[in-house]
Structure formats: C-alpha cells, structure tokens
Amino acid sequence: MSDDQRSAEPAGGPAGEPDVTVDVEHHGDDVVLHVQGELDLHTTPTLTGAVEAAMRAEPSVMVIDLSGVGFIASRGLEALIVAHQSAGETLVRVVATSRATVRPLEVTGLRASLNVYDSLTAALAADGTVDSPETENP
Amino acid sequence: MSAFDDGQGNGEPPAFSTWKPTSQAPPHANGQTDQTGQTGLTGLQITVPADPEHATQLRHTLQTWLEAHKVPEDLRVDITLAVNEAISNVVEHAYRDRPQGTVELSARRGVDHVVVQVADRGRWRPPPADPGTRGRGLPMIHAIATTVHIEPRIGGTTVTTYYPIPT
Numbered sequence: 259m260s261d262d263q264r265s266a267e268p269a270g271g272p273a274g275e276p277d278v279t280v281d282v283e284h285h286g287d288d289v290v291l292h293v294q295g296e297l298d299l300h301t302t303p304t305l306t307g308a309v310e311a312a313m314r315a316e317p318s319v320m321v322i323d324l325s326g327v328g329f330i331a332s333r334g335l336e337a338l339i340v341a342h343q344s345a346g347e348t349l350v351r352v353v354a355t356s357r358a359t360v361r362p363l364e365v366t367g368l369r370a371s372l373n374v375y376d377s378l379t380a381a382l383a384a385d386g387t388v389d390s391p392e393t394e395n396p
Numbered sequence: 397m398s399a400f401d402d403g404q405g406n407g408e409p410p411a412f413s414t415w416k417p418t419s420q421a422p423p424h425a426n427g428q429t430d431q432t433g434q435t436g437l438t439g440l441q442i443t444v445p446a447d448p449e450h451a452t453q454l455r456h457t458l459q460t461w462l463e464a465h466k467v468p469e470d471l472r473v474d475i476t477l478a479v480n481e482a483i484s485n486v487v488e489h490a491y492r493d494r495p496q497g498t499v500e501l502s503a504r505r506g507v508d509h510v511v512v513q514v515a516d517r518g519r520w521r522p523p524p525a526d527p528g529t530r531g532r533g534l535p536m537i538h539a540i541a542t543t544v545h546i547e548p549r550i551g552g553t554t555v556t557t558y559y560p561i562p563t
Contacts, residue, residue: 277452298455299484300448329455331480332532339529357473365477365539366532 277301280308285382288319294326297334305334309341316348321381323353330359338372349373351381440503446491446516451483454501458512465505467561475510475559478540481533482514482555490518490553510559520548 278295289312293305305322312320322338324330342350351373354360363369375381440461444450458479462472479501486499500515523531538544541557 296452298448298452298480299487300452329476329480331477331484332530332536333484335532336529343529357470361473362477362536365536 278304280305282308282312287317288321288382289315289317290321290323290378290382292323292326296329297327297337298329298331299333302331302333302337306337306340309337310344313341313344313346313348316346318347319349319351319382320345321351321353321378323378323381324359325353325355325378328356328358330362332362332366335362335366335368339368342372351375351384353378353381440501442502443498443500446487446497446499446518448487451480451487451499454483454499455480458501458503461503462510465510467505467510471510471559471561474540475512475557478537478557479512479514481536482557485533485555486514486516486518486553489521490516492519492521494518505561508561508563510561511556512559513554513556515552515554517552520546520553 278293278297278301281292281294283290283292291305291308291312295301297305309320309322320341322341327334338350338352352363353375354363354369355376360369360374363372363374368374375384440458442454442457444454455476459472459476462475467475483499483501490499491497497517501512502515503510503512523534537555537557540559542560543556543558545554545556545558547554547556
C-alpha cells in the first residue's frame with residue numbers, strides 16, 4: 259500500500275441529485291469508496307453503481323467508507339449486503355464511525371456480518387487474508 | 397381506486413409544503429397548548445407525493461421538527477431511522493398497480509414521548525415470506541419504536557410509532 263495513488267472520481271448522480279457522492283481512492287490493489295451524504299431510496303443507486311464500477315477491477319480489498327454519511331436507510335444497508343454477495347475474491351469492509359451509521363447496522367444485526375470497522379485506518383490495516391471484523395487497531 | 401375518493405380529487409396530491417400545526421391538541425397534553433408561535437410545541441402534519449425525492453424531503457422536515465422540539469440527538473437518530481422506513485414502505489408498496497398517491501406524516505411531542513404517524517391511501521402489502529436481501533424496513537421499525545401499531549384498512553394504512561423520551 260506504499261504506492262497510494264489517489265484518483266478521486268466523483269461518482270455522484272446527475273445534476274439535481276447532490277444528496278450523495280462517492281469518491282474512489284486507490285491504494286495499490288485496494289480501493290476505498292468514500293461516501294458523502296445520505297443513503298436512502300433516492301440516493302443509494304449512486305453507491306450501487308460506484309461499487310459495481312470499482313468491482314470490475316477486482317480489487318483485493320474494497321473499503322466502503324461511511325464516515326461522511328449522515329443517514330443510511332435499509333435500502334443503503336441492502337447495497338452493502340449486495341456488495342458483499344457480489345464481491346467474488348474481493349474482501350469488502352465497511353467503515354462506520356457515527357451513531358447515524360452504526361445504529362442501523364446494529365438494529366438489523368448486520369454489524370457482525372458486514373466486516374464493520376470504526377476507522378478507515380483499521381479497515382485498511384486489517385489482515386488481508388483473514389477477514390476479521392471488530393478487531394480494531396491491532 | 398375508490399381509496400382516493402376523499403374529496404381531494406384523484407391524482408392531485410396536495411402540494412409539498414402544506415404543513416401546518418395540528419389543530420387538535422389532546423386534552424391531556426400536559427400544559428402544552430396548540431400554539432402557532434415560534435416557541436410553542438406544535439404538531440407536525442405534512443402530506444407529500446409518495447415518491448423517493450419527497451420521501452427525502454419529508455425525512456428532513458421531520459429531523460428539523462425533532463430538533464426544534466428539543467428531542468435528544470440519539471432519539472432523533474432512532475426516530476428518523478424508523479419513520480423513514482415507514483415512509484419508504486409507502487413509496488415502494490402502497491400504490492403498487494395504482495396511480496401514485498400521497499404519504500402523510502404527522503408527529504406530536506408530549507412531555508415524555510414522541511408519537512409519529514405515517515399514513516397512506518393505498519393498500520397494505522404484507523412482507524413476502526422470502527424477501528431476499530430486502531425486507532429490513534419493518535423489523536427496523538419494530539426494533540426501534542417502543543410501540544408499533546399498523547392499521548391496514550380499505551381506505552389506506554396508518555403506521556403509528558411511539559418513542560419515550562429518556563429523562
């Protein structure tokens with residue numbers, strides 16, 4: 259991960275849908291999707307599209323960083339599940355730092371199954387072969 | 397389609413921003429009177445077209461109202477999550493095979509609780525047995541709200557949720 263190469267591609271929806279943006283950042287073979295905004299019925303397709311596009315490069319690890327997300331509905335959670343299910347060899351991790359994102363993951367019981375980390379650093383530092391959720395900052 | 401026969405006219409949902417304070421304060425409202433002044437506790441009542449864009453606006457309106465009514469932040473997060481799912485259910489399911497209808501949100505804050513109602517004029521659709529990756533909305537509502545009351549009737553469905561305010 260020494261050759262960090264930032265190529266931020268705003269993956270926001272067309273004009274008039276500024277409610278969520280996804281910036282894509284490459285870290286060697288890994289990719290980080292920085293999500294900003296709110297994930298609901300209206301905006302989640304933007305994230306789904308960004309996940310599909312980034313998956314085509316078959317990254318080793320995909321981190322979906324929800325640090326900038328102020329609201330996530332069940333539709334947004336479903337997008338995270340679909341990302342996991344369609345990941346193939348890619349390890350998918352989720353970063354959730356605020357109550358607005360942690361709470362819905364908890365009440366749905368998804369926090370345990372979606373490889374959730376409490377910081378981007380922890381998600382990127384996690385061992386690449388054994389996907390161990392809930393182990394922060396080794 | 398007779399579900400729309402409410403005197404409002406079919407296919408003409410009330411415009412967004414028809415929000416107004418509710419005019420009927422419950423008699424036991426613990427000293428709150430129905431005030432239209434900036435500082436009074438007022439009910440929220442708003443009706444919008446049942447589409448995703450308006451669902452987002454409705455959620456933002458609720459968040460603003462909760463904040464203005466001094467609902468603690470953690471509870472605001474919870475109420476917003478649960479109510480958004482009820483609104484999403486209306487947008488996605490209530491008017492299936494029908495002309496697009498409306499969703500009505502009403503909220504009231506008592507001294508120690510918040511009650512929120514989400515109503516439609518469509519048809520209640522029970523969750524399918526195997527929803528695949530979907531079907532998390534209703535469980536989220538039940539996991540968050542202390543009381544959930546779903547009234548599916550011929551003329552529409554009302555989902556009422558109740559949240560105590562921690563002291």
